[in-house]
Amino acid sequence: MALDRIRVQWERHDERFAPVRGDRFASVLYDDGAWLEGPAWSPAWRTVLFSDIPNDRVLSWDEATGAVGVWRSPGGYANGRTVDRAGRMLQCEHGSRSVTRTEPDGTVTVLADRWAGKRFNSPNDLVEHSDGSVWFTDPTYGIQSDYEGFAAESETAGSHVYRRDPDGAVTRVADDFAGPNGLAFSADERTLYVSDTERAHLRRFDVAPDGTLSGGEVLATCDAGAWDGVRLDTAGRIWGAAADGLHVLDPDGTLLGKLLLPETCSNLAFGGAKRNVLFVTATHLLLSIRVTATGLR
Template structure:
């Protein structure tokens, strides 16, 4: 049975009708934050409640522990030098793993108060790091460490590549979550998943124009249902691939829902990878899935 649900004829051009949804690994408690390493042909992802980062070797299919006891890791990406940048919910910080395995803290506080629980992160081509900071990791001990919230709200932040200074770039979200730049980096998509804990809150993706180090002209790009938008990625044609409770939704740059990849578990995040960057990796509750598409994804960051 096909895993595809075609809602707009344009979706047929993005999928391969003979490709199928594969299970890469199972046995997680909440799989999140997939990142593909093209230079090492491997995928790494977070298993948040189990407090670990796992690694899948594309050539052998072997899964191994990359790092354990790492403070409930969530979203990750790579920086311009190819180093892993990770949101550590339990430690309420964004960190970078150096090539020797040591850890550099990039952000853990704003205006003298600890961050909430950094959730997802992306690196722009100028080296700036943009991340979201909802409070999911401090409202329970399951995916973080229950604690008081010191920030007055949940924001989107930017780390300056030259100074390391932290600045708020969006301050009106309920729960900012996944984020991704458009192919030309002139726009930024940010998910608001407030509906997860408050049924009166948003479950949509917002779109901003990027003006140097600022976000302007906020508007709702698409409402995501069922459930909430979580992690998201953009392909080379500018289509947005968004996680949802029934699978992965593909949206045209004009916001139209083109179709869905049906997944048997609630999806948390996605990442493009494979030698041709046309394989979509999907982290969904207990499992990691993958499917080959007829479109290539953007590489984050460019060149890796």
């Protein structure tokens, strides 16, 4: 059962936002986190997994019962995650400075923990390509202190974006970020969007068939803090978590509208049977908001 509801203020900035509607109140599914992150919907389990990073645990919310339980503790100071096309859970872990995959039997496989022999900083968020490659960001948030991981020095001379191919090869695909964070592909996978939280930018890259990136222009600048996690819907709109709630942008970068919330939002995921329920991590809260938009997987 939801614990409570909080008001969602819908704010239209462009007439193209008119078709997007939804709940006027967000359901509070959980309210006892320190800094929640990385919601991911599992259709098979009908659950949302999400991270309580400072408390080093991964929690699960069950759709059938409304119960929240501990999925893994200690949780590797995990941050972002996604469910791959085989239904396995992929996640970024600050503690082990790696990207891992949880197999159906519960065993954990390390997909990547180094590039060119150097340990990653603290992988933050990730997305799977249809060719089986896993793309992820690697800022330094998990090694800056002991709050979200373990304080350590960076070995990679900066914060970058990487691609891990199905054969295990890891390639650095972008190296000019200050704080790469959330990322998402367009429906045709020809475009990759990446938020640069330190600069409050959302950047757009062209993706070549061989997986190389070009372009990288700044598509938009956040007007409320900075964008963290980002997701796309089937209409190509970009949904970004920000300090004042969720921002919705057109693919051309225009701010279409906002879903204003009282807490800083870190991330979001579309889920539910119709993929029209937004699961949002907002500081200490896990929220759900049903909308008229349908999320990409």
